[in-house]
Amino acid sequence: xxxxxxxxxxxxxxxxxxKFSIVTILLVTTIFITTYLFLKVVKKIATKKLDExxxxxxxSVFTFLNYFVYIIVASITFQNFGINxxxxxxxxxxxxxxxxxxxxxxxxxxxxxxxILADQTVHVGDIIEIDGKVGRxxxxxxxxTRAVTFDNKVLIIPNHKYLTSTLFNWTENGTVVRGxxxxxxxxxxxxxxVKKTLxxxxxxxxxxxxxxxxxxxxKDFGDSSLDFQLIFTYNNGFRVNLIESDxxxxxxxxxxxxxxxxxxxxxVVHIEK
Numbered sequence: 001x002x003x004x005x006x007x008x009x010x011x012x013x014x015x016x017x018x019k020f021s022i023v024t025i026l027l028v029t030t031i032f033i034t035t036y037l038f039l040k041v042v043k044k045i046a047t048k049k050l051d052e053x054x055x056x057x058x059x060s061v062f063t064f065l066n067y068f069v070y071i072i073v074a075s076i077t078f079q080n081f082g083i084n085x086x087x088x089x090x091x092x093x094x095x096x097x098x099x100x101x102x103x104x105x106x107x108x109x110x111x112x113x114x115x116i117l118a119d120q121t122v123h124v125g126d127i128i129e130i131d132g133k134v135g136r137x138x139x140x141x142x143x144x145t146r147a148v149t150f151d152n153k154v155l156i157i158p159n160h161k162y163l164t165s166t167l168f169n170w171t172e173n174g175t176v177v178r179g180x181x182x183x184x185x186x187x188x189x190x191x192x193x194v195k196k197t198l199x200x201x202x203x204x205x206x207x208x209x210x211x212x213x214x215x216x217x218x219k220d221f222g223d224s225s226l227d228f229q230l231i232f233t234y235n236n237g238f239r240v241n242l243i244e245s246d247x248x249x250x251x252x253x254x255x256x257x258x259x260x261x262x263x264x265x266x267x268v269v270h271i272e273k
Contacts, residue, residue: 031073032070032073032074035069035070039062039066039069105158105160108160108163109142109144109158109160110142110143110159111160112159112160112161112162113141113142113143113144113145113159115162116159117142121162121169122140122145122162122167123137123140124137124139124140125171126170127169127170127171128147128169128170129168129170130157130161130162130165130168131161131165133149133155134149134150135147135155136148142159144157144158145157145159176209176233176234177233177234177235177240178231178232178233179232179234179240179243180231180244181229181230181244181248181251182219182228182229183198183227183228183248183251183255183262184222184225184226184227184228184262184263185225185228185255185260185261185262185263186226186261186263187225187226189226190260191218191226193260194226194228194260195218195228197251197254197255197258198214198216198228198230198251199216199230200254201230201247201250201254202214202230202232202247205232205246205247205250207234207243207246208232208233208234209232209233209235212233214230214231214232214233215231216228216231217229223265224263224265225263230247230251232247
């Protein structure tokens with residue numbers, strides 16, 4: 001027994017600053033296993049009464065916090081067992097600087113992810129526009145946000161983009177979204193007929209809401225046309241391209257039936273002899 005105790009307590013030196021024994025390895029392993037079980041119990045208790053969306057957000061943040069807990073536990077444990085971490089860090093200072101620079105964006109993504117989850121800027125199901133790309137949010141993780149575009153492509157957004165780019169949340173105020181189309185007509189057109197025709201098209205469209213009511217704006221006297229804008233409301237922002245395209249088809253068809261001309265730009269060229 002005495003020899004066994006001497007063996008497990010015998011110190012082995014890797015360098016002058018780094019030494020270990022079998023007892024040390026066993027104790028460190030026990031501490032990390034205990035930490036793992038403790039964190040697992042905390043997560044289970046904390047998420048017990050949360051709904052699925054909040055549970056997913058908590059797990060994302062909790063995963064990141066786990067790293068800090070393990071780093072703190074490792075630092076305290078190694079120092080108490082006589083492992084000099086200062087020497088290790090000093091020897092690898094140049095490497096750590098390089099790794100730190102490489103991980104700068106990585107940590108920006110993580111911090112941004114925590115802020116998004118904390119202040120609920122974006123939710124799963126929201127329709128967002130960032131850097132000219134539009135998609136419905138499917139999943140928010142600690143480092144990235146996953147969205148699906150109109151053409152069913154998966155858009156992976158690094159979370160730091162929310163801090164460096166302008167974000168449009170189309171559904172922040174609910175699922176109701178305003179849309180519009182613009183059209184120009186010739187100068188000899190009956191403007192009242194144009195207005196009535198546009199409103200009739202909006203009122204008859206199955207995907208447009210009746211309240212608030214659609215309305216028409218006489219925007220400007222253009223170079224070649226009188227410019228109008230039809231403004232409407234719909235309840236499915238993810239179909240915006242299809243709805244606006246459908247209305248343009250109807251406007252073109254109806255204007256042709258009523259002989260309302262949509263002019264193209266014209267120029268008069270004078271040739272001097």
